[in-house]
Amino acid sequence: MKDTLKHQGMRNQLADVLIAKGIQEQKVLDAIRAIPRHLFLDSGFEDHAYQDKAFPIGAEQTISQPYTVAFQTELLQIKPNDAILEIGTGSGYQTAVLLHLKAKVFTIERQQELFKKTKLFFGKMNYRPKKVIFGDGYKGLPEDAPFDGIIVTAGAPHVPKALLSQLKIGGRLVIPVGVDSQVMTLFQRKSEKAFEKQELGSFRFVPLLENRN
Template sequence: MRRFEDTYRHKGLRKKLVETVRSKGITDEKVLEAIERIPRHFFLDSAFDEVAYEDKAFPIAEHQTISQPYTVAYQTQLLELKPFEKVLEIGTGSAYQASVLAELGVQVYTIERQKKLFESNKRFDFIKRYPNIKFFYGDGYEGLPTFAPFDKVLITAAAPDIPQKLVQQMKTGAMMVIPVGTGEVQVMKRLTKQKDGGLKEEIFDRFSFVPMLGGKND
């Protein structure tokens, strides 16, 4: 069960976590402040309460993981978010990353293909503090054409290549942050959509994500 008590001890552990993330090269203070404000232990089973603020990924339901805080901060920093932007997130998971985005004042449209995770997040009381997150159950590769175009797209799973339907849902000048690769380690890329519809590609560090899968899982 999730626990919803945020003690002084938890807050102290979050401060230490933020310093750890900062020491690894995250410089965007707004991202660091968002991580400091969010009780990560709320997103994990109470069995993980003692370790929730270690800079590590942990298992959640449906063979998924809650990402390492450094990874969350890294991807978020690359997005260069501005308040009120429309952000499409592929892979809600625990909703921790979506909460970090929401803390930064953007409109979050997040898709989860695992029905149990989607339903769990709909029942997650803490998330109700973020009316700027809209949850969808669906296939991430399809995106949300009804709500397009988006200012930013964030992929939180390893894609074998760039999903073209998601590129089509980006505004001119929009950015996508995506880990690309089929092996155990992927390369983080930032793609910026050009006026001619092409993509400017920037390559960053290597990470390890669960694979991005198509379809829905009831």
């Protein structure tokens, strides 16, 4: 598959949809306009790539709805060279958005099949995260902590303490919390022990998997 002017036009239309839904940060919208989302999907789904919907990507996982990607990314308030930990690499689309914002991305995937496929895809597309790891997102990545931001792209039944502990003071954790449906939750680390919590509406994610090795 190629990236054509038609795809670019569809991305511009998608960005306009996201603006209408309340996404405001220009650099996030620029990422949506720039990244060829259709290449992250199986070719059979190409016609659906620029609709504001989630789609299956195999291994019982989905590529998140573009609005959700933009909403979570906006909450992170990324600055260039911020160290960002992503829990749930999935198709790699969210990773690509983070990279477009010039973040240093460390990403963890739980599903072996997806991990292998997406790691190969990153190489082919010349996307360069700092680390792409097969592992347990509940544990985070203590050897590379602390992080300026942590983004969880699957529904967590509870907030993993390991992730909170791996935030820098001033850092932000964006995590959908809940079982059947999730509440998007933002934690900001104010001090060694103090966190500020905000709940920001209902979303629906595939579950965050634990201890599958």
